[in-house]
Every structure is written in C-alpha cells, then in structure tokens.
C-alpha cells in the first residue's frame with residue numbers, strides 16, 4: 001500500500017455521499033433518545049455534532065456503525081442500503097457480512113480510547129488490518145509505524161496502552177482508526193477525558209486530518225474545535241436536529257433560542 | 269532401627285539410607301507420577317470443562333445456558349470424594365451395559381441384567397482408572413473453574429469488547445483476540461485456588477485402587493514384621509504421613525511460585541495492580 005491510503009484531494013464541486021441517515025429513531029425501553037434524524041455526510045466533509053449532555057449525540061454516532069441498532073429509520077452507506085429485519089427484540093441487521101464491511105470502513109475513536117490493553121501500541125494499530133481486513137503483516141507493520149510517526153508517538157510503539165498518557169493513548173487510538181483506511185471516521189468526544197494540555201496534542205492531530213480532507217463525524221463539546229475543523233455543524237437537542245449549517249451560520253447566527261442558550265452556556 | 273532418636277553419632281546412617289532406598293521405597297517415590305499426573309491431567313480437563321461451562325453460561329441460547337448453569341450448580345454441590353468414586357463406577361457400568369448389546373448373545377442378555385456375560389466385562393487397568401480419576405477431577409473442579417472464568421469474562425471492561433465490535437471483528441475473533449486473552453488476569457487468582465483444591469484432592473486417588481503416594485505410605489508405615497527378622501518397625505505411619513504433608517506443602521509452594529509467574533505474564537499491559545508496572 002505504501003501510499004498510506006492517502007486521499008486524493010479532488011476539488012470537485014459535488015462529492016459523493018458517504019453516509020445517509022433517514023428518519024433514525026432510537027428508543028431504550030420507554031426512553032426516546034433519537035426522534036427522527038435526517039442527515040448526510042459527503043466525502044471529505046467534517047461534520048461536528050454539538051448539543052447538551054444527554055441530547056443523544058453518542059447514540060446517534062453509535063447508530064451510524066450500528067453499535068446501537070436504530071429502532072426505526074434507514075441507513076445508507078456509499079449508496080448501499082443497510083439491511084434490517086424485524087425480530088422479537090426489534091429491528092436487527094440482517095447481513096453480518098455487510099455489517100462487518102460497514103464497520104471496518106467506519107473507524108471509531110472513543111472518549112475512553114478503548115485501546116486493547118493486552119496488546120502493545122503497534123499491535124493495536126496492526127490488529128484490524130490483519131485480522132479483519134486480511135492484509136499482509138509486513139505491509140501493515142510498515143504502515144502502522146508510519147501512522148504512529150504521523151501522530152507523534154513512534155517511540156511508544158512497543159509500549160502497552162497503560163504506560164502512555166491519556167493524550168498519547170488517544171493519538172494511538174487515532175492511528176488505529178487510520179490504519180483501516182476508513183471511508184469515514186467517527187469521533188465521540190475524543191478530548192473529553194483529557195487534561196487541557198493533553199487536549200491540545202489530540203486536537204492538533206484532528207485538525208491535520210480535517211485538512212487532509214478526511215470524512216469525519218465529530219461529537220465534541222469544544223466549540224472552538226468545531227468551528228475550526230467543521231464544514232457543517234449539527235446541533236442536537238432532545239433527540240432532534242434543531243439546527244444545522246456552516247460553522248458561521250450556527251455559531252454566529254443561531255436562530256433557535258435553544259441553540260442560543262446552549263452557546264451562551266458553553267462560552268461561560 | 270529403633271535408634272531414630274539416638275545420638276547423631278550412634279545413628280546408623282548407612283542402614284537408614286539402605287532402608288529408604290530399598291525397592292519398596294523406590295516404588296513409593298515412583299508412585300508420585302500418579303499423583304502429579306492426575307493433578308496435571310485433571311487440571312487440563314478442569315480448564316477445558318471450565319472454559320466450556322463458562323461459555324455455555326454466557327450463551328444467548330436458553331437451553332445451552334441452562335446446561336452450563338446446571339453443570340456449575342450441581343457439580344459444585346457434590347462432595348469430590350463421592351464424585352471420584354462414583355463416576356468411574358458409573359462409567360464402567362455404562363460401558364459394560366453398552367458392550368452387552370454387541371458382545372452377549374440374546375439368551376445371555378435375557379435373564380440377568382448384571383453381571384453381563386464375560387465378553388462384555390471390563391476390568392479396568394491402573395492406567396484406565398487413572399484416566400477416569402483425572403476426568404472425574406476435571407469434571408468436579410471444572411465446575412469451579414467455570415464459575416471463576418464466567419466471572420472473569422464478565423469483568424473484562426465493556427469498552428474493550430465494544431471497540432472490537434466497532435472495528436468489525438466477528439464474535440469468534442472477539443472471543444479469541446480480546447475477550448479470552450484479557451480474561452486470564454481476572455481469572456488467575458480464582459483458578460489458583462481451584463488448582464490447590466484439585467492438587468489436594470489427588471490424595472483421594474487410592475480410593476480408586478490406584479497405588480498412589482498415600483496408599484504406599486500407608487503400606488510402608490504399617491507395623492512391619494518378618495518371621496526371619498522379627499519386628500522391623502512398629503506403627504510408623506505418622507512418619508510417612510509427615511512426609512506426605514511436606515510433599516503437599518512443597519507442591520503448594522511450587523504452585524504459588526508458578527502462578528505468580530503466570531500472573532505477571534498475563535497481566536502485561538493490563539491496568540491492574542499486577543500489570544501497572546509491567547515492562
């Protein structure tokens with residue numbers, strides 16, 4: 001591969017749609033967490049999701065790679081409709097092969113990093129390309145080293161996650177996410193578990209990725225980061241998209257009182 | 269020989285050495301192979317049944333889950349002595365009953381159910397008794413292992429499994445690549461307890477007519493009288509049993525050492541006390 005699955009920086013006006021969500025609802029028992037979300041992400045787009053705690057941001061992100069199965073709604077990935085069928089426990093994905101394809105193309109970065117504790121950093125990065133994607137070990141190792149270098153922790157390749165600082169762990173998790181050559185990356189509050197100084201080093205990596213033209217869905221509580229990296233900002237409120245638009249529209253001209261309140265509270 | 273407490277100089281060292289290296293004593297020492305063999309083989313079976321039982325307990329299929337839970341609950345409740353003596357017998361009778369269908373003529377089968385015709389009788393050899401004892405130990409202590417492993421599987425933080433799911437691993441890959449490797453660090457303390465219980469239970473092997481170290485000690489220690497030599501020694505069983513105590517304590521110490529090595533090995537990187545300073 002060598003080329004590091006680098007993205008060609010095309011400057012076409014119309015990019016293909018990577019993700020399309022239509023009427024996504026999610027209930028946990030009686031609790032309605034998502035109440036009909038429509039949403040698209042085009043190739044190269046960085047979509048920031050903001051909203052108060054409990055508004056359903058994580059749940060929405062987890063519905064995209066089906067860590068949570070939406071109770072209702074359609075999910076289309078690169079023009080391919082994800083198949084569901086009804087069971088006694090509600091809707092379930094019906095094609096495991098398709099599900100795995102979707103998941104290995106959407107890499108997720110978690111708030112708590114979730115690096116595999118029993119593997120070294122380089123093993124963490126190499127695991128999915130080798131085990132899930134079936135690629136050759138040598139090729140993957142070379143690429144993994146390159147990725148660790150890119151996120152600035154190549155000296156930690158042989159360490160275990162527990163031996164790294166939070167910021168380093170999160171950068172390792174980002175390297176793991178990049179190693180699968182994802183169509184889109186899903187970030188769930190990647191800096192929330194970090195001290196302010198460590199936050200910066202992770203944010204820098206995310207900014208670089210945005211500049212490279214990576215497709216990203218980024219749940220964040222950091223309005224500065226959202227404004228900097230996003231092409232599109234989505235404001236979630238009580239399970240609905242209350243407002244969406246360019247960072248300028250959302251941050252400088254919030255229309256709904258909810259969003260105005262939220263932005264005031266976040267600035268404070 | 270009765271100079272055991274005599275002064276050190278008077279003591280007949282040569283005679284004592286000759287005594288403890290005579291044929292019978294060498295037989296005793298060699299019988300350690302049964303004890304250690306049953307312990308190691310039994311532990312292998314116990315681990316196998318433990319893993320299988322724990323997986324079954326976690327199954328979504330209610331029938332499989334019930335079988336796993338039933339095994340753990342029931343077998344843990346049966347005294348190991350009882351199980352050890354009844355399982356090989358039941359197995360033997362079962363096999364003989366099956367054999368009777370192929371080996372015995374109809375007439376032979378007609379009247380009496382027991383004993384079966386000669387062709388279907390199965391006299392267990394030492395090695396067969398030994399294997400059955402190992403399986404019995406495995407079954408009994410496997411139930412304890414199953415519970416320990418079940419708890420350990422539950423203790424693996426959910427985030428570890430979740431990231432494996434999120435990256436598209438199959439359930440089998442998740443099990444072998446993440447869940448089982450991370451389980452050991454939580455399971456080892458419990459498994460080391462089970463191992464010591466199992467090790468001690470090997471002292472019951474003589475119940476199955478296996479000439480193990482306990483049976484030998486009993487025989488050698490019994491008052492020893494020869495018509496040509498008179499009384500060789502009186503009731504020395506306590507001395508022989510003392511040697512067994514020391515043997516089992518030594519084995520325990522070796523086990524503790526082994527488990528601490530293992531713990532260090534499996535907790536590499538794990539953010540637990542054992543793995544915090546792993547290098």
Ligand SMILES: Nc1ncnc2c1ncn2[C@@H]1O[C@H](COP(=O)(O)OP(=O)(O)O)[C@@H](O)[C@H]1O
Pocket residue numbers: 028031033051052053054055056057058059060
């Ligand atoms: N697995 C779950 N079971 C029950 N309730 C859940 C579950 N996951 C999330 N919730 C609930 O859904 C709501 C939205 O949660 P979440 O999506 O995590 O919000 P956010 O990420 O915006 O803070 C919360 O009220 C939370 O308690």
Ligand SMILES: [Mg+2]
Pocket residue numbers: 057058059189
């Ligand atoms: Mg959240």
